[in-house]
Amino acid sequence: MNLKGINIPVLSYLSEKKFITGRELSNQFGISRVAVWKQIQKLKKLGYIISADNKKGYRIVSSADILLPHEIYRNLHTKCIGKQIFYYNKVTSTNSMAKETIKDKKDYFQEGTVIIADIQTAGRGRLGRTWYSPLGGIWLTIVLFPNLEPVYISKITLMTAVVLVQSIRKLYDIPVQIKWPNDVVVKGKKLCGILTEMAAESDCINYVAVGIGVNANLKGEDFPKDVRGKSISLLEILEKSISRVKLVQLLLEDFEKYYHLLQQQQFTPILQEWKLNAETLGKNITILSAGQKITGKAIDITSEGALVIRKEGRETVNILSGTVQ
Amino acid sequence: MNLKGINIPVLSYLSEKKFITGRELSNQFGISRVAVWKQIQKLKKLGYIISADNKKGYRIVSSADILLPHEIYRNLHTKCIGKQIFYYNKVTSTNSMAKETIKDKKDYFQEGTVIIADIQTAGRGRLGRTWYSPLGGIWLTIVLFPNLEPVYISKITLMTAVVLVQSIRKLYDIPVQIKWPNDVVVKGKKLCGILTEMAAESDCINYVAVGIGVNANLKGEDFPKDVRGKSISLLEILEKSISRVKLVQLLLEDFEKYYHLLQQQQFTPILQEWKLNAETLGKNITILSAGQKITGKAIDITSEGALVIRKEGRETVNILSGTVQ
Numbered sequence: 001m002n003l004k005g006i007n008i009p010v011l012s013y014l015s016e017k018k019f020i021t022g023r024e025l026s027n028q029f030g031i032s033r034v035a036v037w038k039q040i041q042k043l044k045k046l047g048y049i050i051s052a053d054n055k056k057g058y059r060i061v062s063s064a065d066i067l068l069p070h071e072i073y074r075n076l077h078t079k080c081i082g083k084q085i086f087y088y089n090k091v092t093s094t095n096s097m098a099k100e101t102i103k104d105k106k107d108y109f110q111e112g113t114v115i116i117a118d119i120q121t122a123g124r125g126r127l128g129r130t131w132y133s134p135l136g137g138i139w140l141t142i143v144l145f146p147n148l149e150p151v152y153i154s155k156i157t158l159m160t161a162v163v164l165v166q167s168i169r170k171l172y173d174i175p176v177q178i179k180w181p182n183d184v185v186v187k188g189k190k191l192c193g194i195l196t197e198m199a200a201e202s203d204c205i206n207y208v209a210v211g212i213g214v215n216a217n218l219k220g221e222d223f224p225k226d227v228r229g230k231s232i233s234l235l236e237i238l239e240k241s242i243s244r245v246k247l248v249q250l251l252l253e254d255f256e257k258y259y260h261l262l263q264q265q266q267f268t269p270i271l272q273e274w275k276l277n278a279e280t281l282g283k284n285i286t287i288l289s290a291g292q293k294i295t296g297k298a299i300d301i302t303s304e305g306a307l308v309i310r311k312e313g314r315e316t317v318n319i320l321s322g323t324v325q
Numbered sequence: 326m327n328l329k330g331i332n333i334p335v336l337s338y339l340s341e342k343k344f345i346t347g348r349e350l351s352n353q354f355g356i357s358r359v360a361v362w363k364q365i366q367k368l369k370k371l372g373y374i375i376s377a378d379n380k381k382g383y384r385i386v387s388s389a390d391i392l393l394p395h396e397i398y399r400n401l402h403t404k405c406i407g408k409q410i411f412y413y414n415k416v417t418s419t420n421s422m423a424k425e426t427i428k429d430k431k432d433y434f435q436e437g438t439v440i441i442a443d444i445q446t447a448g449r450g451r452l453g454r455t456w457y458s459p460l461g462g463i464w465l466t467i468v469l470f471p472n473l474e475p476v477y478i479s480k481i482t483l484m485t486a487v488v489l490v491q492s493i494r495k496l497y498d499i500p501v502q503i504k505w506p507n508d509v510v511v512k513g514k515k516l517c518g519i520l521t522e523m524a525a526e527s528d529c530i531n532y533v534a535v536g537i538g539v540n541a542n543l544k545g546e547d548f549p550k551d552v553r554g555k556s557i558s559l560l561e562i563l564e565k566s567i568s569r570v571k572l573v574q575l576l577l578e579d580f581e582k583y584y585h586l587l588q589q590q591q592f593t594p595i596l597q598e599w600k601l602n603a604e605t606l607g608k609n610i611t612i613l614s615a616g617q618k619i620t621g622k623a624i625d626i627t628s629e630g631a632l633v634i635r636k637e638g639r640e641t642v643n644i645l646s647g648t649v650q
Contacts, residue, residue: 150475150525154528157527181527197524200522201521202451202519203506203630203647305528
């Protein structure tokens with residue numbers, strides 16, 4: 001997936017056309033016929049299947065699984081989420097990139113803008129943890145400007161977990177579950193993570209950056225030693241590569257659907273789905289919260305996203321923030 | 326309060342010493358004796374009373390009411406809030422300055438750091454409104470890194486309103502009241518405003534910037550036309566200037582006291598004080614919230630900071646965000 005040397009405008013143009021001759025491409029972009037030919041060879045090397053007709057010219061028969069905006073736009077059935085996508089081959093972190101861009105030029109983004117990257121060099125998880133983000137995964141951030149109060153941020157995180165479970169289930173027959181508060185797991189191993197960040201005033205959200213990481217086409221050896229055994233990829237589970245473009249499209253579509261519900265104040269069905277898919281509920285667990293260890297049975301989740309724990313003495317506590325050990 | 330030409334290090338040094346000769350100052354700062362003499366004249370012009378003894382040298386007998394850190398540090402009885410103060414003669418907005426500094430170099434700030442300015446050129450209120458901030462007022466931001474969930478932000482705003490009421494009442498005999506959600510008023514006219522901003526993840530606050538504006542020594546004509554009649558200053562009420570330094574000190578001390586309560590999860594007494602001092606409660610009001618007008622009697626406030634309105638049909642609604650008209 002090394003895009004070095006690829007002329008992205010040429011590729012986008014080629015993708016939009018049914019047929020286009022080398023001469024037309026050459027004229028359109030002011031590059032030589034040889035340069036056009038070289039581009040075609042590079043695209044083929046990346047996995048594009050391109051037919052060449054003597055008269056009609058080139059045509060993309062099938063695309064490589066590259067997260068370029070034009071690949072995602074094609075067949076994306078949303079009204080808002082992902083209608084504007086910024087792609088980076090390599091970025092520190094899509095959430096950081098979103099935050100910095102909003103700070104400098106807020107008008108640059110619209111509701112539902114997506115930042116997506118092939119590699120994150122400084123991917124982040126909750127509480128400042130590192131999220132390892134090599135080539136092959138899906139690392140993206142959805143930017144929202146909701147007309148909601150700050151308390152909604154945990155609802156957005158819960159909702160995103162439901163969206164991930166739904167999208168993955170629809171495409172692959174995998175027993176994905178949600179681990180409180182923000183991971184999607186398969187048999188206890190981490191498949192996806194969510195990092196929701198916001199800037200807010202006392203009674204209104206300025207913006208939310210919903211960071212989503214999916215260990216899509218990662219091999220076992222792609223994971224660093226310290227997370228091996230704790231993380232898993234779709235490639236490992238399915239024993240074959242998935243189409244990242246397809247999963248991103250479905251994910252954005254489901255996100256839009258659920259986000260619409262949330263904005264209509266219809267959080268109850270989302271919470272119900274969360275509960276139905278929760279790995280954490282019904283289990284005896286130990287949680288590290290604010291430096292304290294709390295042990296008990298996870299019996300419920302509140303609409304604020306707090307996990308309800310019944311301790312041994314039958315007393316229940318609501319925990320808003322913590323890590324299940 | 327024009328500090329142009331004032332050598333702040335010389336002033337701070339002078340403030341710390343009982344007596345210091347012109348020669349010592351000249352040596353210490355590598356400036357001429359004439360330059361020292363000029364500094365003393367400028368300080369006198371600013372309102373400092375400085376005695377000059379032929380042998381012992383200069384001594385500050387009393388300070389001008391300038392918000393310089395060394396003036397505030399002196400007699401400030403706090404452990405954390407305001408132990409580090411950054412002063413600006415002129416700044417766009419103390420909240421904006423705080424946010425930018427934290428973004429670039431977070432370690433620069435500690436819990437309770439204060440940014441204070443004599444003039445804000447782009448002071449902000451809630452919802453992007455302008456807060457007019459000329460010379461004579463108190464414009465400051467308290468930076469907090471609380472180990473609390475994002476939902477606490479509205480509690481911090483409610484708490485700050487209580488702090489303002491307490492501090493002002495202790496120093497001046499004025500009937501200050503709180504207008505939901507974040508103003509302190511006298512007979513319905515705005516005396517202080519609060520702008521609380523935060524950056525947060527789903528379950529933890531990264532930082533909070535509590536912006537406080539007090540119309541302290543502002544004359545009627547200092548207010549722009551569009552807020553005249555709606556705003557008021559301490560100078561107007563008391564018919565004399567107040568010591569801004571003294572009010573800032575008390576405000577920081579009270580803030581520390583209440584913030585400690587909040588961190589100990591003891592919000593109930595704070596909420597009680599809020600209710601006792603609320604102008605809004607018990608009144609028939611109209612609120613503009615999310616584009617809708619809601620009319621009814623304000624009967625209570627919830628611990629989340631929502632105003633409880635009883636509408637004509639006896640139905641009650643909780644409003645988290647809005648503007649009382």
